[in-house]
Amino acid sequence: MSENHEAAVPAPGATRLTLVSDCGNCFGLCCVALAYAASADFAINKPAGKPCPNLQQDFRCGIHRDLRGRGFQGCTVYDCFGAGQKVSQQTFEGRDWRTAPETAASMFEVFPVMRQLHELLWYVTEALALPKARPVHPELRAALEETEAFTALAPEALAGLDVPAHRDKVNKLLLKASELVRADFKGKKKDRRGADLMGAKLKGADLRGANLRGAFLIAADLRGADLRMADLIGADFRDARLSGADLTEAFFLTQAQLNAAKGDATTKLPPSLVRPTHW
Template identity: 60%
Template sequence: MSTPAPELRADCGNCFGLCCVALAFTRSADFARDKKAGEPCGHLGGDHRCGIHATLRDDGYSGCTVYDCFGAGQQLSQVTFAGQDWRDAPDRGQAMFAGLPVMRQLHELLWYLRGTLALNAAAEVHPAAAAARDRVAGLTRLGAADLLALDVAAERAAVNEVLLRASALVRTRAVRRPRNRRGADLIGARMKGADLRAADLRGAYLIGADLRDADLRLADLIGADLRDADLRGADLTGALFVTRTQLHAARGDARTRIPAGLDRPAHWAH
């Protein structure tokens, strides 16, 4: 995947802490306390910054370190709502909070489409990917009311057709008959050193899976659940549609090879 454009990376300095207010938290191993949707987190300061950002994992908020808005926060804050602080809005930000998950999904689609356009082996679907990118980018500039009325599921379905075609082209050119584990229940599976080159792992449940030293080059990982998966020493070079959220939810080390354009999680072992 290519290095994402700045607009697809979270810029908290140009956001009004929307994820710290709009989203609901359930007390668990990922969050130290319950929080209702629309309720500001107790650690959110008046400057819209997190008061414990540097120690989130130590303080029991590892879930916050995994979340990625793909730049939706600043788009809503600065474009959709023209820089108006939710605290000053007549509805106290309810429209902004409702719009965050919609905008996030649109930005996530843009992430996948930009990655598709960087895949040389998928050149024949580039025109369709470019058209989809332009259409979705236009939707991110809708006004608040139109954004909330948008049929996001239909947009995801349309984009998914392009992504499926691109994935098939890339993987079948790399491996004649790539393995199909789409949606597979691989929770806790022991796959140390497994050859998963160009495998279809879309939507696979890899929670807690042992993928140490596994070969995941060019594997399609869109929607795969990698929470607590052990990626130490694994090779994800060229893996398709990997997100920051997936990597931060997994475990890795200095030997783990990650797709271009993604940052190595700070909490991974060195």
């Protein structure tokens, strides 16, 4: 999964810069620490802690240019939000698991924890950039500082962190921000939180201000749909058709979600994200 050049372009600010994957400064952690099963996304089974056979000695992917053609589509849609380089270069101070094998078990345990913390930092940073969420900005700034402090913990402390509890606390603030942003669509906004919309025919749908948090939009037809000011946190866009869709003001949308979807040159994107190379 290393060398994912479809990483997001950060919004202005030093914090966002640290939340973009930098595979050149990572020890291929997503290619080793994570497990995956043979499926439409992965050509083989791989247990957690075992290096992918495509991972080279320099921690780069040997088939990066042809991941989709070789059956590793799942690698092209993964995003660690910069957790890989943080664990590699800061938490473990540049010691890699090959030359310092005593770090391997701890490093692989800590990486998924750091990834969750960095994902929260991404969302909180975006919420702080939403003018209409200003009433909750003080609480969000406090959450940002607390989360950043967690990312600086030693490996043992990181491994023992109660991430679900922290995520729940932060998510409540993100939901408040979402409600403030979508308040202008009173009477129009649709609550589709966690909805099963797999394969749904939503071509040209007016989904402005919709709550689509955690919605299953796998293979949904969203061609020409208006998703401005829609909350898309955690929405599953795998194979969703986004040609002509307007996502310019959608929020809590990540590059990984876009990478999993099917769009084209007519799809309108937020300025903080880039058009996937496979579209």
